[in-house]
Amino acid sequence: MDLFFKYLQYEKRYSPHTLTSYHTDLGQFSDYLLQIYEITDPAEADHTIIRSWILSLVQQNIQPRSINRKIACLRSYYKFLLSQERIKANPMLRIKAPKVTKKLPGFVPEEPFNNLLDGFEFEDSFEGQRDRVILEFLYGTGMRLAELIGISEQDIDRYQKTVRVLGKGNKERIIPINDSLWQSINTYLAHKKREFGDNNSEKLLVTTKARPLYPKFIYRVVKKYISLITTSEHNSPHVLRHSFATHLLNKGADLNAIKDLLGHASLAATQVYTHNSIEKLKSIFEKAHPKA
Missing domain, CATH: 1.10.150.130 (Tyrosine recombinase, N-terminal domain)
Structure with missing residues (x-):
């Protein structure tokens, strides 16, 4: 073994x-x-x-x-x-595997979550800005939990405004950083430097003891803030990855581009998000079409 x-x-x-x-x-x-x-x-x-x-x-x-x-x-x-x-x-x-009923990936509502990021007053401290950057990273890049934990400061390209991510199968991909996330990263790094000076982990996200974050910690942070805007059980870090993909698709983003951003090996894994998009179209149709 x-x-x-x-x-x-x-x-x-x-x-x-x-x-x-x-x-x-x-x-x-x-x-x-x-x-x-x-x-x-x-x-x-x-x-x-x-x-x-x-x-x-x-x-x-x-x-x-x-x-x-x-x-x-x-x-x-x-x-x-x-x-x-x-x-x-x-x-x-x-050996045959039992059949699994496919579930549509859960996601958080776009407007309430963006209102949370834009309107919530995160504490002006190392811990408060770390919480914010965790949420901004997961929602702004669609990266996996393990990928977020593995990011080092050197993975962030300050000139191109991108982040290098090491995904499944040791495959590397580059994800653009939006302006909101970029501002959050800079604010967090300033707090991190004041907190630890140069004697801290090379990992971007760390605890108050300068040690790399771990999965349960990020789960707690995400659950804490998502529970402020919804009572849904969908409150894990992976839900923000689903939200990233679903909201991009709803805005008309190309499915192949979303596939590359998520680091999926095949388009089949990305196509599950089209079902959420279709459900939204059905809802719009039923409300707007005279024959619906």
């Missing part, structure tokens, strides 16, 4: 979030093998045993999306074992 996770981290360049999830998934599977079948090595499990584990997850009312992630983990693991000649046949070839 240790070799497998090193392979995912250093060769496949999986994100820290995915690595943590896969650690959990493979650990749960190993516990199941030991408790139910007294098997200590997952390499000894065949497709019937794996299928029984999946069935037990279904019986526990685990969401299909979560089960599919666990199946994806096992697919990667047994494919790795096969490449290392630890097993002679891949048991996952006979």
